[in-house]
Amino acid sequence: MIKLEKTQVIGLEPAIRGMRNPMNSWEKSDSGLCDFIGDTFGEMLDSDYRVGPNDHDLMMKLAAGGSVHAKYRRMIVVYVDITAPLYWWKEFDTYKVGTVANSCSTMHKIQAKEFTLDDFSGEHLIDFKDDDFEYDDCPWYNRESWSSKFILEIVIKALNFYRNRYNVMVSRLKDETLTESERKHFASKQKHYWWQMIQLLPSSYNQKRTIMLNYEVLAGIYPSRKDHKLDEWHDFCDWIKDLPYSEVIIGE
Numbered sequence: 001m002i003k004l005e006k007t008q009v010i011g012l013e014p015a016i017r018g019m020r021n022p023m024n025s026w027e028k029s030d031s032g033l034c035d036f037i038g039d040t041f042g043e044m045l046d047s048d049y050r051v052g053p054n055d056h057d058l059m060m061k062l063a064a065g066g067s068v069h070a071k072y073r074r075m076i077v078v079y080v081d082i083t084a085p086l087y088w089w090k091e092f093d094t095y096k097v098g099t100v101a102n103s104c105s106t107m108h109k110i111q112a113k114e115f116t117l118d119d120f121s122g123e124h125l126i127d128f129k130d131d132d133f134e135y136d137d138c139p140w141y142n143r144e145s146w147s148s149k150f151i152l153e154i155v156i157k158a159l160n161f162y163r164n165r166y167n168v169m170v171s172r173l174k175d176e177t178l179t180e181s182e183r184k185h186f187a188s189k190q191k192h193y194w195w196q197m198i199q200l201l202p203s204s205y206n207q208k209r210t211i212m213l214n215y216e217v218l219a220g221i222y223p224s225r226k227d228h229k230l231d232e233w234h235d236f237c238d239w240i241k242d243l244p245y246s247e248v249i250i251g252e
Helices: 012-018 055-062 069-076 086-092 148-170 180-202 213-226 231-241
Strands: 005-009 077-085 100-103 204-212
Touching: 005 231, 012 069, 069 204, 069 213, 077 086, 077 231, 086 204, 086 231, 100 213, 148 180, 148 213, 204 213, 213 231
Parallel strands: none
Antiparallel strands: 005 077, 077 204, 100 204
16 A cells, blocks of 8 residues: 655756756756646646746757756655555665655654554455455364454464553653662563554555655656556555656656
């Protein structure tokens, strides 16, 4: 599961202005502010700035020349809120150059709310009530206890158990009458229960991050991820294709 929200694209005007600097061809620029009826970009753009055919043609020619020539793509900035499982973020984090992120913290806020199934990407987990796979060669097999979905539910119960114990320690540490020995004891227990949540947390846990990147970064991501086995990458690449003037990213 991946959710991309609040997309905002900025910098088209200075990117195109700078694109024409090498050839001093500013007089050929035909982009600018305009009224646009039936805007397919919705609230993505930061203004009513639209790219004209002359500028668009040059953008495509430079994009075809690769990153060395299409330097203007680095100046078109994209902001987006992404909610995705940790296993997808692990792959996204390989893109270090040209990206900035602020994430919801699992280190500091993991105990902030009760864990539920909705906090995890489990759309592909097996529920043996609906599964027709044969397990006759496993005499020790128990359908309920080996259901992937059931196992995740057990993990969630364990996470909530340790979350409750953690919060009990937090409450006890607020007692101003505690001795120093008691305070150290409860603080140690608090850290102990925190570790249980951190090390039990599955990679399917969904984390939200606000991301800043640019069209050049996306031009590097798209061709290498559009045919990836993870559904999340397919959805991410579909989002790229929906960006304003995404043809300068994907080359189509």
